[in-house]
Amino acid sequence: MYQTEGPLTFYRGLTPTIIAVFPYAGLQFSFYNLLQQLYKWVMPSEGMNAGNVKNLVCGSCAGVISKTLTYPFDLFKKRLQVGGFEQARAAFGQVRTYKGLMDCAGQIVREEGPVGLFKGLSPSLLKAALSTGFTFFWYELFCNLLYALKDTGSTKGQEG
Numbered sequence: 001m002y003q004t005e006g007p008l009t010f011y012r013g014l015t016p017t018i019i020a021v022f023p024y025a026g027l028q029f030s031f032y033n034l035l036q037q038l039y040k041w042v043m044p045s046e047g048m049n050a051g052n053v054k055n056l057v058c059g060s061c062a063g064v065i066s067k068t069l070t071y072p073f074d075l076f077k078k079r080l081q082v083g084g085f086e087q088a089r090a091a092f093g094q095v096r097t098y099k100g101l102m103d104c105a106g107q108i109v110r111e112e113g114p115v116g117l118f119k120g121l122s123p124s125l126l127k128a129a130l131s132t133g134f135t136f137f138w139y140e141l142f143c144n145l146l147y148a149l150k151d152t153g154s155t156k157g158q159e160g
Contacts, residue, residue: 013077015101020073024066031062032136051144056137063132064125071124072117076104 002009035058067074083098096111098104108116 012083013079013081016073016076016080019101020070020077024070027066027069028062028132031065032058032132035061052137052141055140056133059136060129060133062136063128063130066132067125067128068118068121071121072105074124075108075117075119076101078120079104079108 036054039054039058079096080098080101096107098107105117112119
């Protein structure tokens with residue numbers, strides 16, 4: 001690849017990745033917070049008892065919503081990354097080549113319609129649900145553990 005296309009070939013798909021990573025992370029945290037508040041509002045009596053399950057469910061839902069909103073950039077990244085393998089892909093059907101991010105987005109919308117922006121979303125949502133759900137689950141679990149250890153330590157310090 002380096003010999004035929006140069007060093008920039010290794011950076012295909014970097015632009016949509018950079019564009020998407022910040023909104024994706026921001027949306028994850030925003031929706032996680034919103035879903036936590038919504039959970040407390042819908043189930044106020046269970047709010048204190050369902051901590052770990054609530055964190056897992058709210059995190060998973062936040063991941064699914066965030067991934068859905070930013071998925072087109074993930075698709076652009078993947079399409080741009082496989083751009084150098086035209087000969088290998090020829091046996092699998094139509095081969096598309098893109099000149100960059102905007103060309104990729106335009107071709108997808110023109111040839112496949114707006115629905116084309118979400119091709120392959122399902123497996124990506126499964127991954128997002130699991131990874132984000134468990135990320136928030138473990139984060140909250142360890143924060144609560146550290147908080148409990150801190151309280152135990154400060155209580156012992158006051159007694160002695």
